[in-house]
Structure formats: structure tokens, C-alpha cells
Amino acid sequence: MTHIVREVDRPGSKVNKKEVVEAVTIVETPPMVIVGIVGYVETPRGLRTFKTVFAEHISDECKRRFYKNWHKSKKKAFTKYCKKWQDDDGKKQLEKDFNSMKKYCQVIRVIAHTQMRLLPLRQKKAHLMEIQVNGGTVAEKLDWARERLEQQVPVSQVFGQDEMIDVIGVTKGKGYKGVTSRWHTKKLPRKTHRGLRKVACIGAWHPARVAFSVARAGQKGYHHRTEINKKIYKIGQGYLIKDGKLIKNNASTDYDLSDKSINPLGGFVHYGEVTNDFVMLKGCVVGTKKRVLTLRKSLLVQTKRRALEKIDLKFIDTTSKFGHGRFQTMEEKKAFMGPLKKDRIAKEEGA
Known part of the structure; x- marks a missing residue:
């Protein structure tokens, strides 16, 4: 995940023509x-x-x-x-x-x-x-x-810019959990005998069974889920070779002309570098990094203004996602920090 800055196009709204910062997810989508x-x-x-x-x-x-x-x-x-x-x-x-x-x-x-x-x-x-x-x-x-x-x-032949899509995947696994964590039931008072993170009454004597609707402990997470209405903010092109040069410039916008790729400094944590075509979705998606996702056309007819809004990206953040990032590109970091010890050693070894 990363974040972007965009200008809102929603006439009548208080944020119309103003800049907002929103979280986005990058999903790598090779052909x-x-x-x-x-x-x-x-x-x-x-x-x-x-x-x-x-x-x-x-x-x-x-x-x-x-x-x-x-x-x-x-x-x-x-x-x-x-x-x-x-x-x-x-x-x-x-x-x-x-x-x-x-x-x-x-x-x-x-x-x-x-x-x-x-x-x-x-x-x-x-x-x-x-x-x-x-x-x-x-x-x-x-x-x-x-x-x-x-x-x-390629993904660009199937989905389009500003489209609403559905994302199908498997959620993060949490293991065996109790009712308080799994079903968010209310904790019992402090003095309760034999534990308080429980359901006090699991049903009547008769019928002599526990109903399916009663909260019980068990597996939480690692469930198949379909999340509807995820907006595509950008369909980006992967790295490509043009005139013998490797082109990585797929994160610049009309407002931010700096030559940078979608990858943050150090790559995406627990994933690596995105080198293929990618889809930028608003918000989060289900599951861990590296887990496969299915992208599906929306089954609904989109009529709301938020769904039909044209997205005008001004800036895509590419600072390091491991700690407090300050620099958008490696060149910016080198210009600010000056030559580092590791650069000097590498230069001496090269010479």
C-alpha cells in the first residue's frame, strides 16, 4: 500500500476542487x-x-x-x-x-x-x-x-481507468479464536467464574442442541471473500525497454514530473519490486501480500457520483514503507545526504 494526493471533482461538496490524501493498494497484474x-x-x-x-x-x-x-x-x-x-x-x-x-x-x-x-x-x-x-x-x-x-x-484490455470492480480473495488467517475476538461478543463482568471471554448462555435445555446462530470459538480468518466496488485509480504500465533503455517512469503525474517508478525506496515490504503492469485500487484489499486475487467486472449498474467520478492524480508517494520515509527517489536522497561511506567503498572497489 501507499498513498496518493488527488483533486476531488464533486460539485456541491465541501471538498470539491480541493486536494485529498487517500490510501491506495498496488496490485501487480502481469498479462x-x-x-x-x-x-x-x-x-x-x-x-x-x-x-x-x-x-x-x-x-x-x-x-x-x-x-x-x-x-x-x-x-x-x-x-x-x-x-x-x-x-x-x-x-x-x-x-x-x-x-x-x-x-x-x-x-x-x-x-x-x-x-x-x-x-x-x-x-x-x-x-x-x-x-x-x-x-x-x-x-x-x-x-x-x-x-x-x-x-x-493485458489488464488494460479488460479493465479501464476510473472503473468500479470487485476483488475476490482469501483473508489473512488468524487461527483458532474465542468468541470475543471471533464474534465480538461482550465480555462478562470481572468476577465471572470460569472465564469472562465467553458466551454466558448458549441456549435452552431443550431442544438439546446448540443452535447454529450461537457464537462459538473456532477458526478466524483465511476465509474466501468478495469485496465489491473498488475504484481503479490508475492502470500503470510495467517496466519496458525503449531505444535500448529501460523505462521505469510509471509513477509520475501531470503535476509531479519527477522520473520515478511506482516502487517505494527499498521495494514494497514483504513483496519486492513491481516490474509488470499494475492496477492501483482505492483503499485496501483482502489477504496478505503475495496472495493471489481475482479481479472481476462489477455486476451492478454504477450510478453514484463517487463511482462515476474522474480521478485526477496529482502525486503518488514512493517513500520507503519500512520506517519513516523522507525521500521520494534515490537521486533525491543522494542529493540531500551527500556521498555515503558505502558509495565511497564501492567506488574504490570499482577503481
Whole structure:
């Protein structure tokens, strides 16, 4: 997390045309790779998968998801399937599958996986998910998905600036907790026998069971949650090479022209450096650092002024998040502090 300064655009409000400081979360979003297409048919009992077609080339990080132990396995996943794309009989079968999907399916979804090698994480196994394709006829959806097999889909093609989205994730785990912490029940008086961080009455004698609605001790945290209406303040571009130079300037604004990246001095605590595309969301999100999040289009029709407000960022803070940061960039720190002992030693060793 970090914070930003922006100018409020809310006519009639007391803070209109004034600057406010707000907390934001940076979510690193490397492009996802489309590796499959699934067609669904509507039945009286709901949707049912009709056909699944996978791409010819699937990366090892995606294949790892299909194994419990990649190291001990023979790593043969999809070796027979990919031959369909090479011989004539296989190509005919694939064309037949695509045509039958166009004829019978009502819903088309693509199978996409994350690119773990682009992230500063230990995990090598990619996350797989189905993403529904909306808009147009079934044939158009299928053609769109087929064109993008093995292609990367950046976050900027899915979400837009100032959009309201939903964030799905797993909360921080707190372990086994009592009722006071878990359900925020009132503590009993000091002189209570056998403990006071308890529920005094857990129900009547009969029915001779404890109702589900009575607060009890148990697991707190590590729960699956969906948080709706998170506003996108910025969709930033990752590091890129232009004319042989590495461009890191993705945190400057029209008001703050200093050449700086979104990464604070020393990197994000317990995460590292964000080098790929990122989404800046207002406020916080569920879970710990490094934990995977699912970003979803809002299911609601946004009508409120706060939801439709255009965001005008003036400043993004990049001071160190480990202690009391003072400097926005390394150059600013060097200009203020002067040459340090470690710089002198490095210079002598280099010479």
C-alpha cells in the first residue's frame, strides 16, 4: 500500500476542487495467457460443458497445475493432445469441435493462466481460471477466442481507468479464536467464574442442541471473500525497454514530473519490486501480500457520483514503507545526504 494526493471533482461538496490524501493498494497484474476454450450448453439443470479445446503449445508453468508433484512426474501432460494440431485427422476433428460449439453452445469461456515467472514469488505453478466472453453472437465469441489462443491478454484490455470492480480473495488467517475476538461478543463482568471471554448462555435445555446462530470459538480468518466496488485509480504500465533503455517512469503525474517508478525506496515490504503492469485500487484489499486475487467486472449498474467520478492524480508517494520515509527517489536522497561511506567503498572497489 501507499498513498496518493488527488483533486476531488464533486460539485456541491465541501471538498470539491480541493486536494485529498487517500490510501491506495498496488496490485501487480502481469498479462494472462489464453490456453483453451470451453463451450457450455444450457440444460434444465443449468449449464453443462459441451466441448473443451486446448491450444497447441502450453507452457510448463501451466502444466504444473495438472500435477501434484511435477519433479517426480514424467511431464507428459498434453503431449498426445498437441499432435491434434499437427496431423490432418486431428485438424479435421478440431474444426468439427469448433463448428459444433458454434451450433449448439450458448456460453463461451476461455481458459487462461497467470505467468508466475514474471512475479517475484517462489511459486512456479500457474493459476488457471475460466473467463466468460460476452458480447456478440456465439460464432463471434468463438472466433475471438480462437484468434487469441496462446496470446497474452493485458489488464488494460479488460479493465479501464476510473472503473468500479470487485476483488475476490482469501483473508489473512488468524487461527483458532474465542468468541470475543471471533464474534465480538461482550465480555462478562470481572468476577465471572470460569472465564469472562465467553458466551454466558448458549441456549435452552431443550431442544438439546446448540443452535447454529450461537457464537462459538473456532477458526478466524483465511476465509474466501468478495469485496465489491473498488475504484481503479490508475492502470500503470510495467517496466519496458525503449531505444535500448529501460523505462521505469510509471509513477509520475501531470503535476509531479519527477522520473520515478511506482516502487517505494527499498521495494514494497514483504513483496519486492513491481516490474509488470499494475492496477492501483482505492483503499485496501483482502489477504496478505503475495496472495493471489481475482479481479472481476462489477455486476451492478454504477450510478453514484463517487463511482462515476474522474480521478485526477496529482502525486503518488514512493517513500520507503519500512520506517519513516523522507525521500521520494534515490537521486533525491543522494542529493540531500551527500556521498555515503558505502558509495565511497564501492567506488574504490570499482577503481
